[in-house]
Amino acid sequence: MTVHATTGQPTDTPAEEFFTVSIHQSEVDRIARWVANHPDCETGGNLFGFWTHGRAPAVQLTLGPGPGADHQLTAFFQDVDHLRTHGRRAQELYGLQHIGDWHSHHRLGLAEPSGGDASTTLRTLQTNGFERFVIFIANISDEPRDRGWRRRREFTGLVRLNAFLFERGRSTFRRGRFLVLPEESPIAHSAAQQGITEPYAPGSVRVRLPLASRTPTQSASHAQGWYSRPAGTEFLRAVDTACRQQFTDCRILVRSDDGILRYEFATRKSDWEMVFPAAFPHEPAELIRDGKRFKPIEAGRTPTPDDFCRQILESVHSSESGGPSLGPPDHGTPSDQDLLPREDLPEEEERRDDLD
Known part of the structure; x- marks a missing residue:
């Protein structure tokens, strides 16, 4: 363009x-x-x-x-x-x-x-x-x-x-x-x-x-949202591509009130999600398994998708091989009410331009 x-x-x-x-x-x-x-x-x-x-x-x-x-x-x-x-x-x-x-x-x-x-x-x-x-x-x-x-x-x-x-x-x-x-x-x-x-x-x-x-x-x-800036866009796209190669049911959800982004995915054993705070990467993402907090995923000030995805894979494999979870997230797992509400799409009306 x-x-x-x-x-x-x-x-x-x-x-x-x-x-x-x-x-x-x-x-x-x-x-x-x-x-x-x-x-x-x-x-x-x-x-x-x-x-x-x-x-x-x-x-x-x-x-x-x-x-x-x-x-x-x-x-x-x-x-x-x-x-x-x-x-x-x-x-x-x-x-x-x-x-x-x-x-x-x-x-x-x-x-x-x-x-x-x-x-x-x-x-x-x-x-x-x-x-x-x-x-x-x-x-x-x-x-x-x-x-x-x-x-x-x-x-x-x-x-x-x-x-x-x-x-x-x-x-x-x-x-x-x-x-x-x-x-x-x-x-x-x-x-x-x-x-x-x-x-x-x-x-x-x-x-x-x-x-x-x-x-x-x-x-x-x-x-x-950090994901709307150039580096964040590239980072999230790379993470999404890597996760889709390893997991199923991958999807992104954005919370409207504070810019928090959730990335959901699944394995044969569990449902997982990563919660990215609005201040990511200065604050770690949180990895959650079946509604229970597993561990934070540190990204550092200049995160690389390869290193970040490697931590995710290692954490998921460790957890499903018997590693302990850390209990419920301190901030509470985002509920349906926390997410943007499912709204009815606007009523469609015929649009004719008044050109006179």
Whole structure:
């Protein structure tokens, strides 16, 4: 993906009117590819992730249009069965929330939510009891040298992506700036292995989007989770790959209130989980067997996936060969109430853009 960035904000717009949305490069690539595949009609999908302590959206997984979606010149209707099936699995396997939707206006020239988009989103807030909902709008622009793309049967245009935040009790939306995290989202990587989304392949579609003009504070990084930072993303993806080669029923769950991540897996004898604190790797992960604490897994300040996975394998083999557990976890095993609640997916309404 080639990203052309715009930063900052208009001088006549108050800073509080803007928000920052974090998203991995892989998910930007996916959206751009879906848009490029439908250059003359609307397309769209859904955004799954969580909200940070600062109430900012953190996108971990994107869904594209389902096979039964209806793409029209000025309207897009998602395949409701596709959303329900794949959205439910994203919630059950990873504890993600449906935090927003995305759709394209292709070459219509409308780079923000239409009147129809706004009214539909505000009804979504009211109908489902949501406090906030984020909308991505994608547009296509062609440079003069690119206008022969139809003859070449390949997309050479530029996808422009913008984000908008709707909040309950507020009649106008806020404009977003993107914090693009490198490489592939670890949750999206796992979801591809589960068949929720397609495997990621770096894209070649050019994208222009407004970037956040400053690095988020340390507290904001912790709110998004250590796994949302580049080193954490790479680390978690490597751990997930190694565990899937050794264990079964592997899945990731994220706790919304404090950024704690749980990684669950199973052997023939036991159900296991690793609980990663928000301050990982400065605080150790905790290995739990059948609800009982077994041992902490130290990672050090610069953890390597190989060393960490070696400790996990040695600990699991030791435990199942007769090693003692340490009793119930001191902090209590996270209950279902601690995890992001399983929520009903938003009622789907027909979306027709009011272009007049």
